[in-house]
Amino acid sequence: MPPAAPVPSPLTFEDWSFLHARLLWCYEGEVDAPNRRRISQRNQLSAWWIQAGSVTVKRGRDTWTARASEWIFCGPHPLHQDFSPDARILSINFKLEWPSGDSLVEQILVVPAGTRPALGKTARALLRVISRRFPRISTALQPQPVELTDFFELQQLFAAWAQAYLKTLLAVGVVPARMGGLDSRVLAALRQLDRHDWRTPFREKNLAASAGLSAGHLDRLFVQQLGLTPRAYLQKRRLESATATLADTTVPAKKIAYDLGFSSASHFTHWLRRATGKSPREVRQG
Secondary structure (H helix, E strand, O other), X not given: OOOOOOOOOOOOXXXXXXXXXXXXXXXXXXXXXXXXXXXXOOOOEEEEEEEEOEEEEEEOOEEEEEEOOEEEEEOOOOEEEEEXXXXXXXXXXXXXXXXXXXXXXXXXXXXXXXXXXXXXXXXXXXXXXXXXXXXXXXXXXXXXXXXXXXXXXXXXXXXHHHHHHHHHHHHOOOOOOOOOOOOHHHHHHHHHHHOOXXXXXXXXXXXXXXXXXXXXXXXXXXXXXXXXXXXXXXXXHHHXXXXXXXXXXXXXXXXXXXXXXXXXXXXXXXXXXXXXXXXXXXXXXX
C-alpha cells in the first residue's frame, strides 16, 4: 500500500494576509446584447446568479450550463460565454489571488441557489449597499471615490459573501490553491511593492536593503519563489492595473498614464502596445 500523502500544514494568519481579495463589481440586471455571446479574456473570478434565462460557458472542450435559480462560478481563464436573450443575472466580479498572481480558485462550477442560501443572502446585502452608494455605477467600482467608513462596510459585506462562496466550494470538494511557504524577506518586500507609488521611481537596491539583502540575492529569492524578479512583479501589477482600468472604467487614458507614473500618454501607449500588442483604445474596446 503506498504511503498516504502528507497533509499540508495550515497556513498562518500572516500567510493568508497576502491573499489579494478585491471586489471589482456587483450589479443585477439584464445582460447587455454585446456581452451575451463573446469570448471573455479574463483575469478575474466571476459569480453569476441566474435570475432568468440561462448561460452556457465553454473552456476548451468542456461546457457548463446554468439556468434560473442556479449560480455559476467561473475561474480566471478565457472562456466563451453565451447568455440567452432573456438572461437576467446578479453578477459579482472579484479577485482572490496570491502575490505570484496565481488565483485561489481555478474551477468552473454550477450550484443550485436553493442549496446554499447564504450565497444569495450575502450577495443581496452587498448589492443593496453598492446600489445605494453608487446608483449609476455597474462595472466600474474600483475608481469611484468613497468615504473610509463606506469602504470598510463594503469590505465587510464582500468578505461575508466570499466566505459563503468558499464554503460552497469546500462543500463540493473544491480545494483552493495554496500559497507555498515564502521567505519572510520576500514577504516583507512584497508588502512594500504592493504599496508602491507608481509616480515615484522604483529603486531595487533600496528594496533589497530594507530586507537586509543585496539586490542580486533578493532577485534570486524572488525568481525561486515567485518565478519573477521584484521589478517584473511590479510591472505585472502595473499592467494589470492599466488593463483593468481601461476595460472596466471610462477613466481617460491620459489620466491612467499619469496615475501609473508615465511621463506622457504616448509613452504609456508605447509601453502598453509592447506588453499586450494593443493600444489603450483597443484594450478598452476589447
